[in-house]
Amino acid sequence: METSNIIEVTHLNKQFLVDKQPMEVLHDISLQVKQGEFITIVGHSGCGKSTLLKIICGLVGYEDGQVERNGHPVTGPGPKCGMVFQDHRLLPWLKIKDNVGFGLGDLPKQERDEKVRKHLELVGLAGFENSYPSQLSGGMSQRAAIARGLANNPTILLLDEPFGALDALTRIQMQKEILRIQEKEGTTMVMVTHDIDEAIYLGDRIVVMSARPGEIKDIIEVDRAAAGKRSGAEFAAYKKKIYDYFFEDSDEKYEVEYVI
Ligand SMILES: Nc1ncnc2c1ncn2[C@@H]1O[C@H](COP(=O)(O)OP(=O)(O)OP(=O)(O)O)[C@@H](O)[C@H]1O
Ligand SMILES: [Mg+2]
Structure with a gap:
């Protein structure tokens, strides 16, 4: 039996007006994501x-094509969809605990507090419940935004460069954590x-996109066992393939030699 697609993007085109002139941003994007x-x-x-x-x-409209979640238009009913933005977008006048609990207003207070506590601990922010966003570093604010995204238990979680502001160690810890959550909760994630x-x-x-107007150059299926071994030959082969796509339209070459 075929698994149904929770996200279906079909022949999507998107333009923005820049100086009153249309600028093509996305061109003929088609992507199906399974639950x-x-x-x-x-x-x-x-x-x-x-x-x-x-x-x-x-959050943003489009000109041509179709975008559906579980067969519904994105503005209609459909699976709960959350987003972690590239900038953390915490509300500056709310404490961290209230930012994380922002979408949980319909829960009883005790349940809400417990959810907030659990998710702040998950991202390593226990003890900062009563701080305001201006009192946190960039990486800490980003982790609070991830906690907010996860606490809402969305069916689909869209993550826009969520770990960009994190140091290497925290980043690796968060990557493991997000995989664990995804496996446990079955959340569909697009990052x-x-x-x-x-x-x-x-x-x-992995969806590899071209420079603007963004088109899909390739969608690479990843062997999960190989992906877990960051120093392995297969991992290096995926890496080379992606860099080659990146440098396709330039004179640069990806010439790092791997000693395996
Ligand atoms: N609201 C907007 N109005 C006009 N142009 C916009 C708007 N939002 C984005 N753009 C333009 O659309 C293009 C794509 O922007 P987008 O933020 O989607 O890029 P991105 O791939 O996420 O880039 P980055 O990797 O730097 O985050 C850019 O040229 C940007 O200037
Ligand atoms: Mg971006």
């Missing part, structure tokens, strides 16, 4: 990755990242 899948998206800066996530989330290793480590499939 419980982890999709990573890589591509040059400005190629339309954030715009694509915002369209899937229903934009500029980190090629991260795209391979997390993605069941």
